[in-house]
Amino acid sequence: MNIIVTSLFVDDQEKALNFYTHILGFVKKHDVPAGNFRWITVVSKDDQNGTELVLEPNDNIAAQDYQNSLMQQGIPATMFGTDDIDKEYERLKAHGVEFTMEPKAAGDMKLAVFNDTCGNLIQLIEQ
Structure with missing residues (x-):
């Protein structure tokens, strides 16, 4: 068994895609419309068949609370x-x-x- 996809809540998918690709250097693997949002995944440029990171919209109060709590606690x-x-x-x-x-x-x-x-x-x- 291995991890193929994991996700990270983001408050702005386009901003996240820009940061994760242009600043961090990951490579966009998927960018598919999904209702009001998109299914966006990025991968390491050194392992493009490796684990995908989903840039998951935090358009949910539970996701927002979780994300804000982590940030506030550092x-x-x-x-x-x-x-x-x-x-x-x-x-x-x-x-x-x-x-x-x-x-x-x-x-x-x-x-x-x-x-x-x-x-x-x-x-x-x-x-």
Whole structure:
């Protein structure tokens, strides 16, 4: 068994698609109309047949409450990995990404946290 799709609530699908592709560097895999919204997935440019991330609209009070609660408590909604967190941090900072935690050591790994501009904090990890 493996994970093929996971989702992340976003407050604006178009803004999220732009951020996740143009800033983070993911690749759009699917963008299909779904009623008032779209089924949008992105994948790692290095593994385009890997796990898909759905940019799920938070057009639901439960989703909004969940997303807002995580943000208010400073809890990342998900985690992405990188081989060089310091290099990625500098690249993202140059694109105007706001970090709530700069890269720091945590045992045998390094962590950082940034705001995805769509209602989420994202943890970045280098193992």
